[in-house]
Amino acid sequence: MTPEEFRRYGRQVVDFIADYQERIESYPVLSRALPGEVLAGLPEHPPEEGEGFEAVLADMERVVMPGITHWQHPNFYAYFPANASGPAILGELLSAGLGVQGMLWATSPACTELETRVMDWLAELLDLPARFRSDGPGGGVIQDSASGAALVAILAAMHRADGGASGRGGVTGRRTLYVSSQTHSSLEKAARMTGIGAANVRVVDVDPGTLAMDPAHLDALLTEDAAAGALPVLVCATVGTTSTTAIDPVRAIGEVCRRHGVWLHVDAAYAGVAAVCPEFRWINDGLAEHADSYSTNPHKWLLTNFDCNAMWVADREALLGALSILPEYLRNRASASGDVLDYRDWQIPLGRRFRALKLWSVIRWYGAEGLREHVRTGVRLAQDLAAEVAADPGFELLEPHPFGLVCFRPLWDDLDGDAADTETLRLMERLNASGELYLTHTKVSGRVLLRMAIGAPATTGDHVRGAWKLIRAEAAAAGPASG
């Protein structure tokens, strides 16, 4: 494709996206495609001769769009938001256009140094501890996801715990991780991937009311395991769990970790970015004293499209010890000088895209004020919704709901237990099938709850009120107490 052709087709794609943004509400939020339908719409064999890009764009409309679940739709309330904003999309485009691969400082110094700067900016915006900044022994890096960050944290923690023995000779003996029933599933997956094993993931009790990890039980487990000869590797505390945005007591957990000499990883994948607002900085309590690693996802609620996880460590030595490898072809003067960072040693793969460009574009376009306004809007809409739910006798609201997620369930007349859960799931499927909105569910104390996560930039009070009206109407039609 010549530069002139790129100009022409590039404009068409930009228009396609702008048009999409304008007409997004005309689509059903959840795709109605049946299994195999998109596949059947695509030729079985690749073309022998090249086609014009118009053909690709025509097939985007014909076959791809009907198979899209619209994460950017203002009525997408499922999972957590995955904000894709204009400046982030353009940052991604700049990254693709430059086509550089930043595995080493030398392979594009700007790719490394812009990332260093932007991660320091984000640490400042979130008021994270000074020891996470790049001018000391710690520092920040962009990972693909919170799963990747947790995996890297475990490897660094294991390196620190056993002096690198498992990296050299393999895992021997029992190594343990500490989570709660509310911790993200990526921790169990990481235990399976790192040779620690799922059975050595110790599940610490939670307070049945707040769903927060119990530091006393953590203390007991650590004591018990160490006495039994296990090597405790890492404790994962969560600020804003996936299920309900529950918050583990990081300070109290950190004190236990310090006493036992165990690495504390804080997973704030969803909620961490809320700290752009001073009124949410209480979520950082305990980080400065206790967190060895911390991660949050600008690709969820901070307007930077997937993938962009922000991870910091208080001391990068363990990370580098766990992940550095230097084959001959990567040797170079800059790396050998020790004056530069090579981010390949901070992550799982060798290669890396120039992802800092999108985070940089977002921070500059919105500014601190714009980021705060975005988070506050999501929280305000969620609190308004929660007030409506709380006021409705036909529904039960889960408390607390400090951020943009509201969990609730209809109170079904004459039904309880599993029968009520079945009815709640049926309601969810009907709502999602309507195309008007998309929400997901979770289980708390064995009961199914609907999760409504608010935080897309396009979502307004009208959208949320409309969604709530529909939920009430659909529930009423099925005959709940509020009918």
Add this chain to the structure above:
Amino acid sequence: MTPEEFRRYGRQVVDFIADYQERIESYPVLSRALPGEVLAGLPEHPPEEGEGFEAVLADMERVVMPGITHWQHPNFYAYFPANASGPAILGELLSAGLGVQGMLWATSPACTELETRVMDWLAELLDLPARFRSDGPGGGVIQDSASGAALVAILAAMHRADGGASGRGGVTGRRTLYVSSQTHSSLEKAARMTGIGAANVRVVDVDPGTLAMDPAHLDALLTEDAAAGALPVLVCATVGTTSTTAIDPVRAIGEVCRRHGVWLHVDAAYAGVAAVCPEFRWINDGLAEHADSYSTNPHKWLLTNFDCNAMWVADREALLGALSILPEYLRNRASASGDVLDYRDWQIPLGRRFRALKLWSVIRWYGAEGLREHVRTGVRLAQDLAAEVAADPGFELLEPHPFGLVCFRPLWDDLDGDAADTETLRLMERLNASGELYLTHTKVSGRVLLRMAIGAPATTGDHVRGAWKLIRAEAAAAGPASG
């Protein structure tokens, strides 16, 4: 950013990239930025108020571009190519613009099914074995990198070897991997990350002439290790090594693997895509009978910008056994039906971008014919260069050089051994500092060789001839035999 603003700035960014493509030869290939220079050009603190996107683009010129090493420059001969073509960039833009997250089939059916189709297309284009196609027990998936693919392959292999015991209870006892001295460093890194340990990576001898793995030595090591009570997990054969594009004898290695019941992973990161041309399909020999997993990087030589690794498995059961986790909030009717694929279970992280769009755009824009022409051009230019080097008495050429990589070294008068190596590295640094080209080095049999990897879409015979002329002149100025 409103859709109208996105239209305006989107055009500016498209023009920025098209202008970049037109003027790329005006830049020094290797960035001349000094450590800290880009960092110093960026404000220490994030902006309080938002800025216009013009400011971002102005800073791209002012501070980012001087820190870019130009991977798309026609005289970029370092590492391997990392082709970023127009259709791939636009595919990435479409992916960013839609902003969907394809962890589950249900979270955007098109994201999964287009990937399935495109991976089948690519398998057909490369004439890969039928058992890698999605209509049987195997299938293909896009990973972030060959490192990620190797890590996933090891986890699947370990799951098959021990029936999932290490995933459940952790690694116990000695598990072993088999590589050669020429295998990519990501295998050692994966051994450290999976609890196998670097010391349990067994290094199989290579033929000193071809640098290909010796199947007889592999057989001996496997026998010895099994007798000593180790559990052999995986053998990695390479088609086109990073250092010199050496080729392991996959069929003979596969026969050994089969006899010992060990998983064979074939890493064809760079060279695998050459099989789009029938004259290169000999590199697939043995895959149909023996390969359990295979990976190649369209993001290197097949015009699809980073990240896009293509990985196939012959049987997905072990992969799913190793990597599937199903928390409550991901349960959904489509997944439960068994009628769909959920690619989150094929990879390390949970989340995933819609990367199939760029591979789809590339295959459609170029067609099979265009892809073949691209590979053939790179190979032809490399073979022309090799003929020049071979004909020059002042240089020694490494044989063979079947693809786009040519390795050679100047024969320095009166210098040999380490002194000659030092002089060769100095020559390389002078050449790279000239800004005219960028190449890297490797070591073969303890001697430093220059690596010149040809394969950027913009590279022509004039570029390669100009580079060779410069290399000869610089070497002559330093006084080699050809002076």
